[in-house]
Amino acid sequence: GQNIDQPTEMTATEGAIVQINCTYQTSGFNGLFWYQQHAGEAPTFLSYNVLDGLEEKGRFSSFLSRSKGYSYLLLKELQMKDSASYLCAVMDSNYQLIWGAGTKLIIKP
Amino acid sequence: ETGVTQTPRHLVMGMTNKKSLKCEQHLGHNAMYWYKQSAKKPLELMFVYNFKEQTENNSVPSRFSPECPNSSHLFLHLHTLQPEDSALYLCASSPGEDTGELFFGEGSRLTVL
Numbered sequence: 481g482q483n484i485d486q487p488t489e490m491t492a493t494e495g496a497i498v499q500i501n502c503t504y505q506t507s508g509f510n511g512l513f514w515y516q517q518h519a520g521e522a523p524t525f526l527s528y529n530v531l532d533g534l535e536e537k538g539r540f541s542s543f544l545s546r547s548k549g550y551s552y553l554l555l556k557e558l559q560m561k562d563s564a565s566y567l568c569a570v571m572d573s574n575y576q577l578i579w580g581a582g583t584k585l586i587i588k589p
Numbered sequence: 590e591t592g593v594t595q596t597p598r599h600l601v602m603g604m605t606n607k608k609s610l611k612c613e614q615h616l617g618h619n620a621m622y623w624y625k626q627s628a629k630k631p632l633e634l635m636f637v638y639n640f641k642e643q644t645e646n647n648s649v650p651s652r653f654s655p656e657c658p659n660s661s662h663l664f665l666h667l668h669t670l671q672p673e674d675s676a677l678y679l680c681a682s683s684p685g686e687d688t689g690e691l692f693f694g695e696g697s698r699l700t701v702l
Contacts, residue, residue, distance in 0.1 A: 488629065513689045522591050522679070522693035523632075567632070575687040576645075579631040 482506045484580035486568050491586045492558055500553045500566050500583045508573020514542055514553045515567040517582070523567055527553070555585075563587045592616040595680050595694035602670065603702050610665040610697045612680030620686045621663040623655060626677040626696065638663060639686045670701045 485503045492498040504512070511530040517523040529535055529544035529551060541554040555562055568580040593614045602608050614621065623635040637645035638657040652674075654666040663680055677698050681691040 484631065511689055520695070522593070522695045524591065524693070525690050528690065569689060571689045577634070577689050581629055581631045
């Protein structure tokens with residue numbers, strides 16, 4: 481079967497750095513996506529990786545290793561507004577998105 | 590504001606009621622989706638429409654009935670639901686069916702009594 485694993489919950493301190501990991505086993509690979517979802521709000525697209533390496537977008541970066549079936553989302557200079565759930569999703573060979581259950585990130589002052 | 594609007598935001602219904610969820614996108618996208626989101630579970634894809642044609646029905650019970658009258662509007666008709674159907678129902682759109690960059694609405698929180 482197809483599977484996406486990510487930690488259920490993480491806690492970090494304002495101003496610090498946090499890394500949210502995602503591992504996957506899917507039938508084929510057509511890209512990995514990260515979404516942010518604040519409580520009671522819509523998930524919003526954060527990043528897309530299809531080749532190995534690091535993609536940087538401001539305070540957020542996403543890394544991919546296809547050979548290891550592994551990605552991480554790196555958040556720097558954490559702010560209270562970064563408290564949210566972060567969803568990892570992989571597009572398989574049929575162009576279907578396979579979703580993880582999400583990581584709830586709690587930022588403490 | 591994501592360009593995808595869902596109504597109602599909250600809905601409480603009995604098991605014998607019939608209700609509908611509505612989704613409208615103002616992005617000119619060709620693909621629209623219904624997802625079910627339950628606490629601590631991955632998003633569950635229910636239905637996909639591409640150019641108004643249903644291309645995916647992910648073994649969803651017949652008590653959920655989708656309708657896509659045009660590429661901007663999507664409905665989910667609900668009847669004789671069960672308490673375990675209580676969840677957040679998310680609508681999303683994308684330019685095409687083969688992209689993973691989806692634009693989600695804020696969801697309809699459904700409670701079945």
